[in-house]
Amino acid sequence: MQAIVIREPGGPEVLRWAPLPDPKPGKGEVLVEVTATAVNRADLLQRKGFYPPPPGASKVLGLECSGTIMAVGPEVGGWKVGNQVCALLAGGGYAERVVVPAAQLLPVPQGVDLVTAAGLPEVACTVWSNLVMKAGLSEGETLLVHGGAGGIGTFAVQVGRALGARVAVTAGTDTGLERCRELGAEIAVNYRTEDFVEVVRKGTGDRGADVVLDNMGAAYFERNVEVLAQDGRLVVIGLQGGVKSELNLGSLLTKRASVFATALRSRPVEGRNGKGEIVAQVRKHLWPLIASGQVQPVVHTKLPVKDAGDAHRILEAGGVIGKIILVVRS
Numbered sequence: 001m002q003a004i005v006i007r008e009p010g011g012p013e014v015l016r017w018a019p020l021p022d023p024k025p026g027k028g029e030v031l032v033e034v035t036a037t038a039v040n041r042a043d044l045l046q047r048k049g050f051y052p053p054p055p056g057a058s059k060v061l062g063l064e065c066s067g068t069i070m071a072v073g074p075e076v077g078g079w080k081v082g083n084q085v086c087a088l089l090a091g092g093g094y095a096e097r098v099v100v101p102a103a104q105l106l107p108v109p110q111g112v113d114l115v116t117a118a119g120l121p122e123v124a125c126t127v128w129s130n131l132v133m134k135a136g137l138s139e140g141e142t143l144l145v146h147g148g149a150g151g152i153g154t155f156a157v158q159v160g161r162a163l164g165a166r167v168a169v170t171a172g173t174d175t176g177l178e179r180c181r182e183l184g185a186e187i188a189v190n191y192r193t194e195d196f197v198e199v200v201r202k203g204t205g206d207r208g209a210d211v212v213l214d215n216m217g218a219a220y221f222e223r224n225v226e227v228l229a230q231d232g233r234l235v236v237i238g239l240q241g242g243v244k245s246e247l248n249l250g251s252l253l254t255k256r257a258s259v260f261a262t263a264l265r266s267r268p269v270e271g272r273n274g275k276g277e278i279v280a281q282v283r284k285h286l287w288p289l290i291a292s293g294q295v296q297p298v299v300h301t302k303l304p305v306k307d308a309g310d311a312h313r314i315l316e317a318g319g320v321i322g323k324i325i326l327v328v329r330s
């Protein structure tokens with residue numbers, strides 16, 4: 001097969017479309033002929049050599065894909081050759097073929113085409129596992145989504161609305177803020193010119209946010225705790241603003257607040273809160289919201305996979321709204 005390989009850690013120019021041995025499905029796995037994959041921020045880090053794949057995972061970039069099942073390994077139930085699927089991956093999506101644990105497969109949601117479906121598994125599993133399974137976001141609560149215009153952000157805004165929450169976002173461009181409003185955000189904060197703590201407090205009658213979905217880590221830690229409502233939950237999923245921070249724990253105590261930090265890629269497939277359980281919950285609860293149109297995929301652009309370097313440049317430049325899809329087979 002052909003795949004995008006990283007010649008050596010570095011800039012987007014190190015990505016090359018090159019031959020690699022075909023992967024073979026083992027016990028509990030299927031082989032998927034890839035139709036499309038999508039770019040995630042983690043791919044940029046892996047390309048630079050900072051985010052190695054977990055042990056046993058493909059070294060090829062790509063945390064999600066869509067395609068058609070070509071072969072089924074032993075002890076796989078419920079899937080057969082020819083099924084069109086999308087999948088959560090620990091790696092290997094920027095390729096013509098990829099092996100996937102069957103527990104990480106999802107059907108293509110009703111109303112979504114096969115190429116666009118490639119951009120759904122990573123955002124759907126990240127957003128559902130954090131907002132619902134971890135933070136317990138519920139109807140009537142306020143959710144603050146940092147980076148609301150990004151891949152995760154545009155999805156989180158819609159899921160928040162579908163769950164009956166009031167949604168606030170931060171974004172760095174007027175176009176991004178406008179798109180977030182269209183998707184259902186009521187409070188939209190330009191992080192370049194405004195203080196989100198002030199705007200969210202003002203917009204909630206000084207109550208603050210019940211749940212904060214954070215991509216910035218250290219840079220926002222103190223202010224994220226400040227913006228939390230009583231019994232609020234902060235979920236850190238990204239460290240774009242650094243990893244080390246200091247906090248007065250008294251600020252958590254008086255609010256009875258909780259801080260979570262989670263990663264999806266390194267989780268095991270099996271077991272409680274494993275990828276299999278997350279995928280099953282996404283299929284049961286979130287796929288119907290997509291089928292009904294309440295939650296829609298937001299796509300910034302689609303490029304051929306051979307132009308993966310250009311796709312990385314676009315994401316690195318910022319201002320992307322939704323996902324960048326890489327088409328492997330048109």
Ligand SMILES: NC(=O)c1ccc[n+]([C@@H]2O[C@H](COP(=O)([O-])OP(=O)(O)OC[C@H]3O[C@@H](n4cnc5c(N)ncnc54)[C@H](OP(=O)(O)O)[C@@H]3O)[C@@H](O)[C@H]2O)c1
Nearest residue numbers: 041126147150151152171172191215237238262263264319
């Ligand atoms: N833990 C996990 O399991 C997991 C899984 C998936 C993703 N993630 C993380 O989630 C984050 C979002 O991922 P993604 O794929 O959606 O990436 P993305 O599409 O590149 O989005 C990144 C967002 O960060 C925003 N941003 C940049 N500086 C900011 C600031 N100072 N304040 C607030 N927002 C800022 C950008 O907003 P503008 O473009 O508007 O400037 C952009 O929307 C990343 O950090 C990623 O690593 C974590």
